[in-house]
Amino acid sequence: MTASALSSSADSKPRFWWLSQTEARVGLFVLLLSLVARWQALSPGYSIDDFGYIVDDKPYPFNQLVSQGRALTYFLRLALGALGASPANSEPLSMVLLTLTLVAAGLIVCRLWSVHGFAESFIVVSFIALHPYQSEMFTFKTAELYLAVPLGCSFAAILAGTRSSRHWVVSLAALVCSAFIYQAVFNSLAMALMFSVAFHLSRPAGSDPTFWQGFRSQLKLFLAAIILYFLTASAIGRISGVPLGARATFIGLNEIGPRIHQAYGLYTTLFFHSEPILPIATKVLLLLTLAFALGAYLANTLRDGAYSAGRRVALAFALILVVGLPLCVGVVLVLGGWWPVPRVLAQTGWFWGGSLALAYSLAQPLVKRIILTGVVVILVSFIGISNHVFRDQQRANMRDLATANRIVGRIEELPEFDQIQYLVLYGGNYQYRSPVTTAQGDMNISALFAAWSKVPVINEVSGYALQPAPAALYAKANVFCETAPKWPAPGSVVKLDAAAVVCMMKP
DSSP: OHHHHTTSOOTTGGGOOOOOOOHHHHHHHHHHHHHHHHHHGGOOOOTTTTTTHHOOOOOHHHEEEHHHTTTHHHHHHHHHHHOOOTTTTOOHHHHHHHHHHHHHHHHHHHHHHTTTHHHHHHHHHHHHHHHHHHHHHHHTTTTTTHHHHHHHHHHHHHHHTTTHHHHHHHHHHHHHHHTTTOOTHHHHHHHHHHHHHHHHSSSSSTTTHHHHHHHHHHHHHHHHHHHHHHHHHHHHHHTOOOOOOGGGGGGGGGGHHHHHHHHHHHHHEEEESBTTTHHHHHHHHHHHHHHHHHHHHHHHHHHHOOHHHHHHHHHHHHHHIIIIHHHSSSGGGBBOOOOOOOGTTHHHHHHHHHHHHHHHHEEEEEHHHHHHHHHHHHHHHHHHHHHHHHHHHHHHHHHHHHHHHHHHHHHTTTTTGGGGOOOEEEOOOOSSOOOOOOOOOOOHHHHHTTTTTHHHHHHHHHHHEEOOOOEEEHHHHHHHHHSSSSTSSSSSEEEEEEEEEEOOOOO
């Protein structure tokens, strides 16, 4: 559909359902780049959270999800399982749907920000879809769909909610349901709404007389969804008798100071320190590209005496600095269960995409070419980092499975092996002595380290159905392993009552 057709009667053909030629070209281009960046995610490779569901494709524990404020995840899993499309058994489907959802969310954001040019749209969509922080979610194969569904629903809702009162109510329900699957969608929505204002402030007065009316409707929708979500989560907790956990409750007043200090440390890491998933060279290039664009704009403004336009742009970037920077760590900062790993900080990609797209829209032709050159180099870095993440996941899995196979061989040599019902793996290391370099948070770490993945890894390798030991037997095994030889030394694998016990080194 052409841009002229797209701009025709909005009542006869809702713009929401149709792509302009520019949107189609940008979407296709970024989709192809996404496949280059993450095609390795289609091959076998599992996170520490995946192994239990790969071995035994069971529903998530309902009480646990209720305590996390994610009750709808349970029912979504049941529905997908009934259709034979459980994420544990349909990983390529989940990966492709999440990829498409990220591209679609980027295109919706361009509409929210009134960004229509090819280059600006490409910057926005590519940074949303390709930022390495986003890649971490693709390493959690059984969780990808639980981001794709709420992310797609929430951004469709924020775009459609301004069309009528009926659309607003339906959009509110969609937003609340999205949060009951994955609350982190609020992070991306908040960043998107903030940049809507920043882009509008940077433009001449009167360029979009309907903006504030639509924005107020979207902001009310966003705030109403947050309030209704927490009220509903609290009601579900009371009715079910399951108290809400840290992920669904706010921090106490005494925790505000330490949390601010923690957030400050995180900011310095996000922008000025090297990380396993994002090296300092890429961060420096991001900062230099934006600084150059803004410096060139300032020089041009002073030369031409365009002080009114300069004030508008200064106000827009002041908003980005004052509001956008805090939003990089997310509105979920105020929740008790805040785990600032890359997948929770993915809205940082939205921050950079919005900032660079806005700077590009203000630049002169020569400066635009320089900005695009910087963007291309940055995207090459993003794609290379993502390739590295998935290669390292396969390497970590290979080491875990090889080690697990050796452990199984030792277990099978135990006397009365056929009477063994339980398994205890004491200790375990976060990484191997020769580490994979993209391990960060709980991404690409050893599955023989996390308590919930140890037994499933052994069962996956062996085909056995060993169970975690009961509490009393587990405690007894831990006492034994405190002084016992450690894997792979002789005597590090023993039979204790009905359990096989493997004593590994503690980190």
